[in-house]
Amino acid sequence: MNNILAPLLGGIIIGTASSLLLIGVGRISGISSILAQTISRPVKEDFWKYFFLLGLVVGSILFLIISPKDYEVALDLSKTEIILGGFLVGLGTRLGSGCTSGHGVCGISRLSRRSILATLIFISTGVLTVALKGVL
């Protein structure tokens, strides 16, 4: 049961956060896009993005203070995997206009065919990559 309840609850909270941003501010919580736009020249109507991103970090800081044992990050990767993986995530999400939050959580919920396809592609590619890693 442990493997279903926490993920499900976490997912529901993510959905709530996403819906809050949409209904309250009229924006899609596509994190790669939000982040990418803040590294360009900011315009006043983009300022909300800084607050959203700040919220992402504030949330984890709060967690670290209140319940650090429930926040586990296990990284067993080589520097190559981290650097190359990071670079590809940055490049790929910009080129593909989205990531798991934008396409996966928001796009699918809107029945966007772009997002449904994008999600299918990045999940299958991810699966293949992990499979190859296991073999190589």
Place this chain on the structure above:
Amino acid sequence: MVVYFISLLSGVLFSVGLIISEMVNPAKVIGFLDVFGEWDYSLVFVMLGAISVNFVVFKFVKKEKPIFNGVFHLPTRNDIDWRLLTGSVLFGVGWGMAGICPGPAIVNLASMNSDMLLFFVSMISGMIIYKYLNRFIKE
């Protein structure tokens, strides 16, 4: 002002959701992608939970405008192009390599883990390189 507060709150909630669901843990994500090995199906429930809420709200909350802001800023594109396809493939490879996507990359900055910081910097570099590559392609 309220817009900023709601955005901040949304970010905090999103972060909490990511942490509770363990999507910030690369080992968990790679476990989900390890379909041909030891499959950890947890991520399926994260997506189910998130999409269920969003689907209902997006579909049934009919408002002319957002509560605290002027207009809805929704994606309008419907076309499938090479950028979407290629970008998704590249993202998938990177995600499969490190088990980290943009949301968790930002959330995990608070942990001050040097590998996470390295990932974050690499990700930003990829985004910046894209910006220049894109300009180059367009010319």
